[in-house]
Amino acid sequence: QETINLTVASSHPTVVPWVGFIQSHFMAKTDELLAKTGNYKIEWNEAFGGQLYKANATLSSVEEGVTDIGWVFSFLEQAKLPLSQASSNAPFATSNPPALLETMQELIDNNEAFRNEWESHNLKVLGLTATDLYDFYLKEPIAGIDDLAGRKISAPGVLGNWLRGTGANAVDGALTTYYTDVQTGVSDGVLSLALGALPIKLYEVAPYIARFDGGAVFSGAVAINRDSWDALPEEVQAAMVEAGKYYTVSHAQDLVSRHEFALNKMVELGAGQNPAVQIIQMPEGETAKWVSKLPDIAGDWAAPLEARGIPAKAFLADYMTRLREKGEKPARNWDQ
Amino acid sequence: MSPVEIGSLCVAALILLIFIGMPIGIGMLAVSLVGVSFIRSDTVAIRMMAQVANDSLEEYLFAVVPLFVLMGLLVTISGVGRDTFDVFERLLRRLTAGLGIATVFANAVFASITGISIASATVFSRVAVPEMTRHGYTKRFATGVVAGSSVLGMLIPPSLLMIVYAVIAEQSVGRMFLAGIGPGILLSLIFAATIVLLARRRRDFVFEADENTAAYEDLGLAAMLRKSVPILILMLLVLGGLYGGFFNPTEAGAAGAFGALVIALLRQSLDRKTFWSLLVETGQITVSVLFLILAATFFSRMLALSGVPRELAHVLLSGSLGPYGFLVFYLLLIILLGCLIDSISIMLILLPIALPVASAAGFDLIWFGVLTVVAVEMGLLTPPFGLSVYTIKSAIDDPDLRVGDIFRGAFPFVIAMLVALAMIAIFPPIATWLAGA
């Protein structure tokens, strides 16, 4: 039996579901597959949670071989992974993480520009990740998207775009600042994922959850450095490819159940507080109304890329078409 | 050689290099560069170092470092720190070693407008040390008190260390801040008790000759009120702004610096030339601190690659220790590392390993954070590398004053912090009550 040393790392801690899944699904599955023949064993050196690099260097760290395997956070690589930003610039195209990730998997397999965007960075993509769904966590209730006008809403920089045209003011923030920002009045609410809101106890200060189930977004990939990849025996490569696919599918399923679980958990935990945590289901068509208020975000995103010769429009069309083929009904056809 | 062995050798080499006097940041970079090139390859090592230099400091919250330093210096030059000290001196001078206690309490109040300990150390080494030596205190004790009480700067909010912990542990910065208030007050009281005890039991440690060799400047009630106003205004600005929702914790530095600038201008203590040299000094202090953080980041990343922390965790944390055994070992490890590397680096190295264990043990992570911060801050005072002590040395600029003397002067306060640490560990509500956990 041959032992192979590999470093696996991430900027985020393992409590983040898709980072934890690297351990519990990708690594475990790889080990399981390799154990069948017993020819190879991987000795994992785990460096999760920003021990090797921070969120601002997830791509270059895999690219340069600082780690062998790592989760690349494409949200924060807008310049180097431009096509990967399509889903966040074409919001509410789908609220179905499995369909989204299946689409992204097809794209990485079949869309040459997209695959190149990733693989030109000296790496091989093994698994894909997405966010769960976005809702508003508010101090005061709303009945619909119109009521947001004039409120200060915390959102991560990239998603400030989603508030354009709603009349809400975007306040730049991150998971670590939301609680205090709302508590002290720096903002009146947060545009956040249920998975992010639960651990930071956001519901304590923002008990009204306006449930939009707003679009899932492609967030990145588990990737391996190309030189490390090339040095692996074929059997190990095959095991990793399979484990990567397994990771993507399991993670997508998990997002669906976990979103629901997190929302219910917040209602449960916040039942005793005053006012009690309350989910306000947005009326039918409210998401469509929100989306119609937005300017042409996708166009604004595509234009400068096209000018640089990057086929953003074609990619967007490919993405949207594949989603529609899966029966998804985008709230707005950003490619048309 | 296995990566763990390489990592261990690197630690040993770094200790040696620091001991023989290589600039610590340079030593960390060099050792880590060699370490990574053995663990992985030359190319990776070089690219990793360049990446660290370009991205490790790229963090909005680090912008508060120059701003907190600038505020500290502005407050020094405009005499707000001196006035705070004067008021406490007037109030406490009749007590045994009253100037020492005045330094502690002035520091506690000053802490509520500054977020980094080196600002406190800079201000009070220029204000309190000359006054104390004038009144017959030994330089060793005077600088020791300033070094010791400077740790309050990062325990009482606002606090850079709390921000860093909150970011790494994904806790609310606001709740961390609230959790620091109780322990800050506790530590101030223990420091005061320590001073009284020293003055009674070890007089030669505290006093050169007789305590009252020089006259005190008399301060009427009106003068005292007048001297209290600027610090109260700044406290109102920083704390009021923070909890009134006008700005977030990371912006407190900028608002405070701006407020201090206005006060300095109103008091006419600032001409263009002084302001410029103040900015230059701010830059120098900032670079000393941030360059160290940069280098320590590379060192901790090299260690993570080598697997040394994992082995350490395995040996120390996962045995048959139980949760409280783990806590004791964790805190001891911090104190040990505190002798060698800077506060933020310790947290960067240890927290990723310790946090999962702590949450598995069912610890309240806010309380755990306060314990971490207090233990980490002991490192500001312990040789061979104690940032507060070096700050005081460079602020006083007296060739007769040896770094070793300051370390000896600060030692009783290290012990006092250990007592505080034990008390917070045994009575968690000291920290968690205000934070509402």
Next chain:
Amino acid sequence: MAGNDQTIGAAPDGPRLREAGLARVWRWVVEGFAAAGTVLIGILMLIVCADIVARNSAGASLPLVSEAGALLVVLLVALQLAANVRSRRLARTEIFILPFTQRFPRAGAILNAAFDLVGAAVLGIVAWATIRILEKDLASSEFIGIVGMATMPTWPFRLLILMGFAVAAIEFAVRCIAELRNFGRVRT
């Protein structure tokens, strides 16, 4: 700082004048970089305060403040590092080196020169390897901010960061030469 300027200026041999001139130009470079960094601190304070005011009056964050603030921190350190090296403000322990240099001046000078040499090498490597990062920034038109709202290219920051580390590396080399010259003087 002053002590070391004297060392350079007081070189006893022929090309002293020319060298003093060079030394003066070099000092001007180092201090110029530090001054630029100093100005940045003021700018940093102003943009953060402007952000507070904007949010409390207009209700929304100013674009780019947090990203530019973060980059300014890196830039600040790079620009002022050389001045920090020059004034010997980098943190180090003196337990050993001070008494050792007093007891054995020549060996002490060599040790100090070795430290400076390591500093020059390490920072030189950082500067050299940053060229690649700069090239990648240029190739991918790396930017900060949000497309559709406000963006800013990163390469000017990167170029200045590179230059800052390069100047600091050269400053270490200058220190090293000065130390070795001290060594020569002790010997004769």
